[in-house]
Amino acid sequence: MLVSIDHSSSVSLAEQIAASVRRGLVEGSVRKGDRLPPARSLARTLDINMHTVLRGYQILKNEHLIDMRPGRGAVVTADAPASTLVTEACRHFVALAQRAGMSRTDILDLLHTQLHAATQGPSGLD
The missing domain is CATH 1.10.10.10 (Winged helix-like DNA-binding domain superfamily/Winged helix DNA-binding domain)
Structure with missing residues (x-):
């Protein structure tokens, strides 16, 4: 390991x-x-x-x-729960964004935009 x-x-x-x-x-x-x-x-x-x-x-x-x-x-004692992958990806994302000079507000805005885009569905009309 x-x-x-x-x-x-x-x-x-x-x-x-x-x-x-x-x-x-x-x-x-x-x-x-x-x-x-x-x-x-x-x-x-x-x-x-x-x-x-x-x-x-x-x-x-x-x-x-x-x-x-x-x-x-x-x-x-346990297999990795699915949430572990998401948590690690978030930690990595935040670290990258901070190294890129993004502010907390910029990071949250980017996440909000991506979440909104992901929940729109293929037609964008949802």
């Missing part, structure tokens, strides 16, 4: 770790029953504090995607 982080991102490192696992679930590289890397070794690999990794894992546990047990480590 590939966990990647961006130290320059405004997103917390723990959330980036959780997002990497969610992305793996969505893409199929992480599956129910898989063990996540031990927090200590992942922290060493990413050159971050072990407690940061544990916070990321706790986020996933709170979302009922993994289970953490002493001596057993972190194990994926």
